[in-house]
Amino acid sequence: MKYLQQHHLQNRRDRDMVHEHKHLIIVHLNSTGFSVEDIVEIRPDFEAPSGNDRPVRYELQWDSCAMGPCSYTISVIIYAAIGAISTGFLAALGADLYKWSRDRLQKVFSKRLSGEGDTIIQFDDKSIRMDFHPSEESFAEVWRQLPDLVCLIEDSECKAWRVTKNEFGKLALEEVIDH
Numbered sequence: 716m717k718y719l720q721q722h723h724l725q726n727r728r729d730r731d732m733v734h735e736h737k738h739l740i741i742v743h744l745n746s747t748g749f750s751v752e753d754i755v756e757i758r759p760d761f762e763a764p765s766g767n768d769r770p771v772r773y774e775l776q777w778d779s780c781a782m783g784p785c786s787y788t789i790s791v792i793i794y795a796a797i798g799a800i801s802t803g804f805l806a807a808l809g810a811d812l813y814k815w816s817r818d819r820l821q822k823v824f825s826k827r828l829s830g831e832g833d834t835i836i837q838f839d840d841k842s843i844r845m846d847f848h849p850s851e852e853s854f855a856e857v858w859r860q861l862p863d864l865v866c867l868i869e870d871s872e873c874k875a876w877r878v879t880k881n882e883f884g885k886l887a888l889e890e891v892i893d894h
Contacts, residue, residue: 785830
């Protein structure tokens, strides 16, 4: 319990400093489906891609939620418009997120396949939602292809996108139309 109290205090300090950083990763886990060991296992071990003077901030929220046991939300927030981000930065960030997904998330989430969840990549001007569970290889593959996906939507008027698989098993982007 002491770990969780210390972690909660650290998260509060992190939230207070969020505007000092360009990028934020938030993982929200339902406390009825994930243990303290899972929290330790999921925590990423990377900093910002080289050349960036401000680190990527990581925040974990572990509490009950209405979505049910083993539910989750993973948000990668990039405080910049898509056109203002270099391909090199996206490639480095995508490589870090790919490694994090393969080495940490897949291990924890493969034991919790029943949980509902949501994963979103949020930019200042657009968002990409993923239709994959973190235990799937496709989830990790999205990060590896992040620069290509961003390039495809950069000039589009559409603000919301969803990554799915096409009939050939390849990653595909779909526009999300608000009604």
